[in-house]
Amino acid sequence: MILDGGVSESSVGSMMIDPPLSALMATMQPPMPTQELTNANLQRQVDAFLQSLMDIDRSARKIQTTVPKTAIDLASSGHNPSLLSGYLLEDARSKNDDVRGKLFATKLLHDQLALRMDLWDEQLSKEAEAGDVAAKAMLEYKLDTGKKEAES
Numbered sequence: 001m002i003l004d005g006g007v008s009e010s011s012v013g014s015m016m017i018d019p020p021l022s023a024l025m026a027t028m029q030p031p032m033p034t035q036e037l038t039n040a041n042l043q044r045q046v047d048a049f050l051q052s053l054m055d056i057d058r059s060a061r062k063i064q065t066t067v068p069k070t071a072i073d074l075a076s077s078g079h080n081p082s083l084l085s086g087y088l089l090e091d092a093r094s095k096n097d098d099v100r101g102k103l104f105a106t107k108l109l110h111d112q113l114a115l116r117m118d119l120w121d122e123q124l125s126k127e128a129e130a131g132d133v134a135a136k137a138m139l140e141y142k143l144d145t146g147k148k149e150a151e152s
Contacts (some may be wrong), residue, residue, distance in 0.1 A: 029135075070088075071081040127135035 071084050074084055074087075075081045083121065124135050124138055128139050
């Protein structure tokens with residue numbers, strides 16, 4: 001059955017009826033403490049806080065730690081020392097890039113030297129075939145040196 005306002009009878013049973021606002025406000029406000037209770041509570045909180053600080057101090061003496069000089073320098077210059085790992089990571093990346101560049105240049109030099117040595121070997125072989133005595137001696141020396149290196 002539909003009641004006035006379009007609300008069905010079955011939904012009325014499940015609807016909550018709001019209590020008066022003044023009753024809600026009365027339950028939400030804590031009772032006013034007396035001055036003595038407030039001071040005693042504050043004193044307990046201060047005592048508990050001081051006890052916690054003393055516990056931390058005792059525990060800190062048992063822990064052996066070293067603080068990097070860089071972290072101290074960062075803190076004294078106004079930076080966040082927690083960012084030290086980020087700075088160190090960036091520094092490591094920069095150094096890695098430098099080393100990669102050096103390795104690339106060394107590999108390029110190695111490849112260029114190998115290419116020139118191959119060209120020099122070809123030129124030396126052509127000169128030896130043409131009858132150049134010095135070129136023949138160089139080829140024999142190179143072959144002897146290569147055999148000795150292979151044996152050892």
